Amino acid sequence: CVFFGSDGSENAEAPPRIKEVLEDIESRLLRCEVENHVGDLGRLTVPKPCSGLNLNHVDELFGAIERIVAVESLEFVARQLDLVRPVMESLLPSTNEDMLAELDNFYAKIVSVVPETRRLVFDCIASRALKLPVLIAAVSNTKWDINELQTQHSNYVDFLIKDFEAFSLRLDHIAECFNLSDSIRILLWDRTIYYTFRALVQGYCEGGKCSTEGRALMQLDFQHLLLKVFLPNI
Numbered sequence: 152c153v154f155f156g157s158d159g160s161e162n163a164e165a166p167p168r169i170k171e172v173l174e175d176i177e178s179r180l181l182r183c184e185v186e187n188h189v190g191d192l193g194r195l196t197v198p199k200p201c202s203g204l205n206l207n208h209v210d211e212l213f214g215a216i217e218r219i220v221a222v223e224s225l226e227f228v229a230r231q232l233d234l235v236r237p238v239m240e241s242l243l244p245s246t247n248e249d250m251l252a253e254l255d256n257f258y259a260k261i262v263s264v265v266p267e268t269r270r271l272v273f274d275c276i277a278s279r280a281l282k283l284p285v286l287i288a289a290v291s292n293t294k295w296d297i298n299e300l301q302t303q304h305s306n307y308v309d310f311l312i313k314d315f316e317a318f319s320l321r322l323d324h325i326a327e328c329f330n331l332s333d334s335i336r337i338l339l340w341d342r343t344i345y346y347t348f349r350a351l352v353q354g355y356c357e358g359g360k361c362s363t364e365g366r367a368l369m370q371l372d373f374q375h376l377l378l379k380v381f382l383p384n385i
Contacts, residue, residue, distance in 0.1 A: 168264050169271060175260075212321050213279060215339075216329045218272050229265040232258070270342070273335075277342035280321075281314045283350040290354025295365030304375045305368065307354075311347070315380045318343060344381055 206214035236258065243250050289307035322339065325331055355369060 166267055166271065169267055172261050172264055209279070210321060210324075212276050212318075212325060215276055215325055218276065219329070219331070219335060222269050222272050225268060226265055229262050232262055269338075273338055274342055274346075277339060278346050280318050280339075280343045281311070281347060281350075283346060286311055286314070286347070286350050287354045287357070290351060291357035291359075293354075293358060295358050295361035295368065297362055297364045297368065300364050301368045301371060304372045308372050308375050311376065312379050 204214065204217060205211070206217070208214070236254075239254060240251070243254065245251075286307060289310060290305075293305050293307060322331070322336060326336075351373075361369075
């Protein structure tokens, strides 16, 4: 989460449950950044990302491969912990209620946040996969206060379709270099479409005065996007 779940525009801060887990790990396991801090004996050094790691390249979808490997590794560990839980419980004295409570707390508080971590990390890709600030500006600058019904969709629709085509090509390129499962591909499409919906709504809200004919144009634009982009990938 520290390396792969904190750099998306929509993810300035981790969700409360994940944030609580990270703070707990830091207080229990990691050394203080202050040198020779009392109580650092036996603690782990704060990890640092590899110098060759690039999470800012759009053509690589902001380090999508590294993020996917990180998430799947975490999910694998979580599955193994679920499998060995009965063994760990059998090794603990039944009379030691404190240790059993600590084990229950570990699974309830830490292991249970793995699905949230998956979405957090992938949202760092999805929230930046398209040129959403440009889209918002294009939608808001579209003239909605019109007096005639339109038969042609707005220019921003073509821009968004091309942006989605570029996103699809980037995903295909990643799939050529890496085993991209259907579930991950679907999730990335789902979250990217989600952020696109948000951007469209924001653009419509910032568009100023809108006539009845303008609302009809919005519907025409949206129907075209549904047919060309959203429905084929939902």
